[in-house]
Amino acid sequence: MLDVAAAARVSVATVSAVVNGTAVVSPELTARIEKAIRDIGYKRNAVARSLKMGTTRTIGLTVADITNPFFTDVVAAIQEVLHKAGYAVMLCSNDENIEMQDEQIQLLLDRMVDGLIIAPAGDDANLERILSGTNVPAVLIDRICEGVDTDAVVLDNERGVFDAVTYLLGLGHRRIGYISGPLGTSTGRDRLAGYRRALEAAGIAYEEALVRRGDYREAEAYRLAMELLTLPERPTAIFAANNLMVIGVMKALRDLGLSCPEDVSAACFDDFPWADVFHPQLTTVAQPVQAIGEHAARLILDRLERKTDGPPRREVLQGRLTVRNSCRPPSSNTSS
Numbered sequence: 001m002l003d004v005a006a007a008a009r010v011s012v013a014t015v016s017a018v019v020n021g022t023a024v025v026s027p028e029l030t031a032r033i034e035k036a037i038r039d040i041g042y043k044r045n046a047v048a049r050s051l052k053m054g055t056t057r058t059i060g061l062t063v064a065d066i067t068n069p070f071f072t073d074v075v076a077a078i079q080e081v082l083h084k085a086g087y088a089v090m091l092c093s094n095d096e097n098i099e100m101q102d103e104q105i106q107l108l109l110d111r112m113v114d115g116l117i118i119a120p121a122g123d124d125a126n127l128e129r130i131l132s133g134t135n136v137p138a139v140l141i142d143r144i145c146e147g148v149d150t151d152a153v154v155l156d157n158e159r160g161v162f163d164a165v166t167y168l169l170g171l172g173h174r175r176i177g178y179i180s181g182p183l184g185t186s187t188g189r190d191r192l193a194g195y196r197r198a199l200e201a202a203g204i205a206y207e208e209a210l211v212r213r214g215d216y217r218e219a220e221a222y223r224l225a226m227e228l229l230t231l232p233e234r235p236t237a238i239f240a241a242n243n244l245m246v247i248g249v250m251k252a253l254r255d256l257g258l259s260c261p262e263d264v265s266a267a268c269f270d271d272f273p274w275a276d277v278f279h280p281q282l283t284t285v286a287q288p289v290q291a292i293g294e295h296a297a298r299l300i301l302d303r304l305e306r307k308t309d310g311p312p313r314r315e316v317l318q319g320r321l322t323v324r325n326s327c328r329p330p331s332s333n334t335s336s
């Protein structure tokens with residue numbers, strides 16, 4: 001700044017006012033300063049400015065799996081809102097690893113982010129400790145952690161699965177296989193609860209043999225689907241608790257020489273861009289990914305701009321059952 005001030009023949013304070021936008025400077029002086037900046041190649045020191053201003057205009061964002069199209073779309077929606085508000089996003093993906101998640105959150109705090117948006121990898125007492133020890137506002141998305149008292153944007157996961165399984169029951173299916181997410185996550189527990197509630201509402205007994213506990217990943221879902229599809233009396237339909245796992249289900253059907261939906265119907269939680277170009281086109285519970293990202297970004301902005309100082313808010317959005325042609329009434333031959 002000293003070099004710029006000397007070249008433009010102005011004070012350092014005037015240079016600072018132009019660079020940081022902290023005061024009105026005449027067009028003539030502004031033009032001289034901007035020319036000096038270009039000539040000298042001056043670049044503002046973001047770290048020094050952050051220390052002085054007490055803000056980095058950066059939001060830390062950590063998600064469980066950036067390869068999942070659900071998280072990719074939510075991140076895009078968050079970034080769009082924050083960019084318009086003048087904030088940058090620092091993104092981390094923890095591969096569903098709680099220890100990595102906690103390390104990333106601490107790293108983001110060390111980088112002096114102004115706020116945090118977190119899609120938790122699972123229930124984690126350490127997350128409560130980290131967040132309670134900082135005055136940085138945080139918003140949870142997709143999943144919640146009991147004991148973590150902060151704003152959150154989630155889906156009514158139980159209702160989404162209830163609607164989908166009720167649809168399958170309405171087609172005549174009575175043996176519906178279910179591949180869940182990890183029960184250490186709120187989404188895993190809530191979606192399984194929706195499956196059980198739909199069966200109960202229809203007067204059908206819950207069978208543990210038809211349920212497999214997955215990890216939201218394709219490879220494990222393939223293995224679990226193979227187990228279900230080779231039962232002495234295989235299910236007539238399978239519901240997967242997320243979009244990546246239904247790919248494993250479809251591969252298992254293919255490798256066993258079974259057709260969907262002629263032999264086994266398939267549906268899943270989470271829509272994704274190519275669901276309607278699959279063969280067959282997939283029936284899904286679509287999450288409002290754009291709304292989830294927008295709501296999360298606005299919650300964090302409200303806290304940062306002091307528009308909201310009250311208790312934590314939890315926004316619960318609704319999914320939408322999107323019926324395509326991967327489901328049909330069960331055939332008369334249901335044995336493997």
